[in-house]
Amino acid sequence: MLAAIPFPDISPEIFSIEIGNFTFALRWYAMSYIVGILIGWRMAAAMLKRxxxxxxxxxxxTPDQLDDFMTWLILGIILGGRLGFVLFYQPAYYLQNPLEILMIWHGGMSFHGGFLGVTVVMTWFSRRIGATVGSVADMLAVATPPGIMLGRIANFINAELWGLPTSVPWGVIFPGPAAQDCPGVERLCARHPSQLYEAGLEGLVLGGILLWLALARGWFKTPWALTGAFIAGYGIARFFVEFFRQADEQYITAENPLGYVVHLGEYGLKMGQLLSFPMILVGLGILIWARRRA
Structure with a gap:
């Protein structure tokens, strides 16, 4: 008998309101962004007061400058995350359906794109107010993991971005024909809850390490060190989880069932790994440079 966990009966929508022919729905995915940004905002404010x-x-x-910064930061997260998803994962589809690029309520955000959007906004705003870019980046690095964790939990609630088929006892039976389309599996198909793996590694573990380095080890006094640790830590966690995560549909074919975008003999790299590997190298490089410079 298959040892697996049935998918919990949680609606992707927290609530919905119908106004005429229009339905407004607040989804857990949107709420994860809102709460994650608020938590990061308050964390940054608390650190600036010390x-x-x-x-x-x-x-x-200053706290007032932080309030102004948050407005631009939210814009960078949304635009960068959406454009990153469009360009990295489904460029052909959105080229044929350009109006859907603006429909962010349908889902589809890329961490790597959001990271680039935040980088551009952070660099511009820091220079505008005469702040040390590295110190602002370190502040964001420490304040970001809670939002990542909530976003991955929302992915789980949405029953999206699930993992590869598995027989481990904590495998989850995700609903829907796509999740249950497991070649060679005649019974219910259990999959790795890779969203929760990412929530734990990229959010909880990485966030805890960064807080310890910032508050107990004094790494804020070495600009760029926490930023390097965050970039490398996220890249390592994401690269690792990709071994258990289902590749995006557009990369999967009969000849390429695991969805590799780079083939290395019998093995290969998925798109998430291809995007994360440079983050590992860059993050470690920044960390080593910052510590030696200090």
Missing amino acids: PVLWRAETPPM
Whole structure:
């Protein structure tokens, strides 16, 4: 008998309101962004109020400047995340359906795209207010993991981005014909809950390490060190989880059932790994450079 966990009966929508022919629905995915940004905002504000954490006891910005920064940051997250998903994962589809690029309520956000959007906004705003870019980046690095964790939990609730078929006892029987389309499996198909793996590694574990380095080890006094640790840590966690995660549908064929975009003999790399590998190298490079510079 298959040892697996039935998918919990949780609706992707928290609530919906019908106004005439229009239906407004608040989804867990949207709520994860809202709550994640609020948590990160309050974390950053709390860290800015402790000058002793920063080099020369000088925080990179004031609380009022942080409020202005958040407006631009949200814009960078949304635009970067959406455009990253469009360009990295489904360019052909959105080229044929350009109006759907704006329909972010249908889902489809890329962490790597959001990361690039945040980088552009952060660099521009830091120079605008005369702040040290590295210190602002470190503040964001520590404040980001809670939002990542909530976003991955929302992916699980949406029953999307599930993992490969598995026989482990914590495998989850995700609903829907796509999740149950497991070649060679005649019974119910259980899959790795890869969304929860990412929530734990990219959110809980990475966030805990960064907080410890920032608050207990004084790494805010070494600009860019926490940023390097975040980039490398996320890249390592994402690269690892991709071994258990189902590849995106457009990359899967009969000849390429695991959805590799780079083939290395019998093995290969998925798109998530291809995007994460440079993050590991860049993150480690930044971390080593920052520590040696200090």
